[in-house]
Amino acid sequence: MVWHRWHIPRWSFIQWLALLGRLATKDRLRAWGLDNDTSCVLCQGGFESHSHLFFECSFTSIIWEVVKAKCGFVLPSRDLMDEIHWGLTHCKDCSIQSRLFKLCLAASVYYIWKERNGRIFQQIGYESTSVVRLILEEVKASMTSWRHVSRSATNICLILKWGLNVDLLCTV
Numbered sequence: 001m002v003w004h005r006w007h008i009p010r011w012s013f014i015q016w017l018a019l020l021g022r023l024a025t026k027d028r029l030r031a032w033g034l035d036n037d038t039s040c041v042l043c044q045g046g047f048e049s050h051s052h053l054f055f056e057c058s059f060t061s062i063i064w065e066v067v068k069a070k071c072g073f074v075l076p077s078r079d080l081m082d083e084i085h086w087g088l089t090h091c092k093d094c095s096i097q098s099r100l101f102k103l104c105l106a107a108s109v110y111y112i113w114k115e116r117n118g119r120i121f122q123q124i125g126y127e128s129t130s131v132v133r134l135i136l137e138e139v140k141a142s143m144t145s146w147r148h149v150s151r152s153a154t155n156i157c158l159i160l161k162w163g164l165n166v167d168l169l170c171t172v
């Protein structure tokens, strides 16, 4: 689910750290003895931890739900570990939907973490809609290198939904 054939290294690396609970979230900084503010900079209210950021937070749960819907999955947001387990069960094949779910999950974790860091270290913040747009643009760009995609009705529907040319992807 993390280091799959279509993974983007920098996205998967952050996703891997998030799964291990190794990102420098504010709850961990507090546990290390730093007397820091622990409030989430994304929703301005929650206690920042891995489970809050991915995806209990009101700001990030919206992002993940919109991105997931673009993959064709209309399901409520769960936490990152639950999403990974769900993907392991439901996204085992090479279909576009499975590829999209894995890639979108990694991209969402990466860009949410980047948005959080931008707000803390550069005082620059974007609306959730802008973060969603960035995630979708980046995933769409990576889709253009995909090959060996069958011309199933579901695949064609998803390719068109993402605004790509069917002939660009369907090489088998």
Ligand SMILES: [Zn+2]
Pocket: 040, 041, 042, 043, 044, 045, 046, 052, 057, 058, 059
């Ligand atoms: Zn939050």
